[in-house]
Amino acid sequence: MDRMLNVALPKGRLGEKVYDMFARAGFPCPSILENNRKLIFENPEAGVRYFWVKPSDVAIYVERGAADVGVAGKDILLEYQPEVYELLDLHTGVCRMAVAAPKGFAEDPMRTLRVATKFTNIAMDHYASKGRDIELIHLNGSIEIAPILGLSDVIVDIVETGTTLKENDLEVIETIVPITARLIANRSSFRFRQKEIRRLAEGLAALV
Amino acid sequence: MKFDYSILDDTERIIFALRALYDARGYRRYKMSKFEEYDLYARHKDFLVSDAVITFTDTNGKLMALKPDVTLSIVKNNPTAPGETRKLFYNENVYRVSKGTNSFKEIMQTGLECIGNVDTACISEVLLLAAESLRTVSRNYALEISDLSLLSAFTDGLTDDQKVMGQMMKCVQEKNLHGLTELLGRCEETLPEKGGDTSERGRYRERAEALKKLLQIYGCPEKVLPPLTKLCAGNPAAEQALGNLVEAVSVFDGTPMEASVQIDFSCAADMNYYNGIVFRGFLDGVPESVLSGGQYDVLMRKMGRQAGAVGFAVYLDLLERITLPED
Numbered sequence: 001m002d003r004m005l006n007v008a009l010p011k012g013r014l015g016e017k018v019y020d021m022f023a024r025a026g027f028p029c030p031s032i033l034e035n036n037r038k039l040i041f042e043n044p045e046a047g048v049r050y051f052w053v054k055p056s057d058v059a060i061y062v063e064r065g066a067a068d069v070g071v072a073g074k075d076i077l078l079e080y081q082p083e084v085y086e087l088l089d090l091h092t093g094v095c096r097m098a099v100a101a102p103k104g105f106a107e108d109p110m111r112t113l114r115v116a117t118k119f120t121n122i123a124m125d126h127y128a129s130k131g132r133d134i135e136l137i138h139l140n141g142s143i144e145i146a147p148i149l150g151l152s153d154v155i156v157d158i159v160e161t162g163t164t165l166k167e168n169d170l171e172v173i174e175t176i177v178p179i180t181a182r183l184i185a186n187r188s189s190f191r192f193r194q195k196e197i198r199r200l201a202e203g204l205a206a207l208v
Numbered sequence: 209m210k211f212d213y214s215i216l217d218d219t220e221r222i223i224f225a226l227r228a229l230y231d232a233r234g235y236r237r238y239k240m241s242k243f244e245e246y247d248l249y250a251r252h253k254d255f256l257v258s259d260a261v262i263t264f265t266d267t268n269g270k271l272m273a274l275k276p277d278v279t280l281s282i283v284k285n286n287p288t289a290p291g292e293t294r295k296l297f298y299n300e301n302v303y304r305v306s307k308g309t310n311s312f313k314e315i316m317q318t319g320l321e322c323i324g325n326v327d328t329a330c331i332s333e334v335l336l337l338a339a340e341s342l343r344t345v346s347r348n349y350a351l352e353i354s355d356l357s358l359l360s361a362f363t364d365g366l367t368d369d370q371k372v373m374g375q376m377m378k379c380v381q382e383k384n385l386h387g388l389t390e391l392l393g394r395c396e397e398t399l400p401e402k403g404g405d406t407s408e409r410g411r412y413r414e415r416a417e418a419l420k421k422l423l424q425i426y427g428c429p430e431k432v433l434p435p436l437t438k439l440c441a442g443n444p445a446a447e448q449a450l451g452n453l454v455e456a457v458s459v460f461d462g463t464p465m466e467a468s469v470q471i472d473f474s475c476a477a478d479m480n481y482y483n484g485i486v487f488r489g490f491l492d493g494v495p496e497s498v499l500s501g502g503q504y505d506v507l508m509r510k511m512g513r514q515a516g517a518v519g520f521a522v523y524l525d526l527l528e529r530i531t532l533p534e535d
Contacts, residue, residue, distance in 0.1 A: 065495025083496065085474070089386040191350040191470065192492045194427075 005048050005196045008070035010055035014093045018071045025203025068189035074179045079119045085185045087201045091208045093181035095160040099174040116146035117156040126176050144168040225344045230297040238296040246273040255481050260305045274303040288324035295322050319521035326516030332459035334518045339465040348492035354475035358449035362419045381476040392416040426472040429457050481507040498526045
């Protein structure tokens with residue numbers, strides 16, 4: 001093997017779960033389980049190098065070839081539209097992209113709808129497909145408080161269990177798209193490391 | 209005039225090596241002006257990589273543009289007589305929006321076009337030159353080849369909805385089998401349900417399965433052609449396209465490039481301009497394709513020409529970080 005397979009994993013609970021799948025698919029790297037602050041781990045015997053990155057950055061690492069493959073949520077792929085191969089739905093990290101509003105919210109079609117979100121492209125596409133005139137408010141976090149403070153009418157965000165929404169007196173009024181984690185690959189790497197990437201994808205496919 | 213070749217930087221060496229390669233094959237160098245009337249690009253916006261163009265008003269009041277693309281100018285300025293074939297290559301700067309900075313950038317591009325009476329031999333020659341261009345820059349390269357007519361033979365009639373068709377093509381390009389399966393399943397549900405396997409749904413399911421199989425067939429021609437031939441059997445349009453593809457890629461048989469050629473239907477091109485054989489080149493260590501091209505008879509027709517065309521471009525700006533082979 002000429003070079004190790006570089007894998008970008010999303011930091012956090014999802015990444016740990018996904019690593020476990022990778023290990024069972026034949027790409028183990030036990031040192032990753034040691035509790036320390038290192039970000040890069042390699043196992044030359046298995047020919048694999050893992051690194052933890054911010055979940056929303058995985059697609060960038062893969063698109064630009066720093067990682068050959070990676071795991072990213074469908075939300076990130078829809079938002080940034082990276083030019084990568086989407087090889088497998090891992091059926092984990094299940095949630096949905098949804099529109100939420102304060103309980104009892106009635107939309108006034110005569111007014112521009114104010115939408116607060118982290119996912120501006122997804123929100124824009126969603127409302128453009130309905131021909132709805134909106135005002136976008138891009139926020140980086142704590143989206144839920146936007147409607148409470150009157151900053152926006154609704155929010156577009158990821159909903160997993162709905163607990164955060166409930167605690168802030170919000171409810172889902174529309175599901176835009178279901179979200180799961182996907183195995184993605186760099187288009188150039190796929191040409192030159194096809195054998196390993198296929199072995200990984202097939203190993204993972206057997207687990208989902 | 210004499211000088212030491214070692215004075216050349218890598219980009220210059222690549223430019224000269226490619227020029228020698230194309231020249232040796234009988235391609236003539238085509239030098240063009242920096243500007244073109246904006247109208248040309250306005251009419252063929254989708255052909256451009258991005259539709260942003262630097263414009264200015266010339267002294268005679270005409271709206272001009274700094275060239276964002278070379279192919280359109282070559283086609284416009286080279287009318288061919290019936291039966292004539294013109295083989296041209298170029299080495300020009302184009303002005304495009306760079307993805308990272310979202311601002312205009314000058315990009316050095318080299319490439320070639322074969323227009324007029326284009327037969328399979330011309331297409332094979334262009335494929336061969338594409339592979340040789342890649343080989344000039346790096347020994348670790350791959351040329352992926354697809355055929356849009358063959359792909360169309362599998363996608364035609366699967367949906368009447370242009371938006372859904374767009375999503376299907378996107379899934380094909382992303383090797384997204386799970387997404388394609390879901391889309392096809394949704395389309396199938398809209399069909400009337402009656403009868404057994406001979407019903408409309410049954411036939412649809414068969415065609416959907418065929419497309420999914422096509423997506424999973426990729427690799428070197430030797431490995432790909434037997435299952436592909438089996439899959440195309442009974443579909444006349446696919447069989448005809450396959451015949452052309454087989455003939456075109458046979459040019460690599462017995463050459464050192466054979467091992468670097470891959471047939472892959474995820475290789476994309478805009479069907480509003482391209483048809484038939486399309487291809488992309490990759491180098492190990494460069495994260496995106498450094499070469500792209502194909503047959504663009506549809507563009508020729510749109511520009512009022514009764515002629516064929518095939519060509520490719522090499523994006524020299526992406527080669528900055530490549531270590532050139534010794535020779």
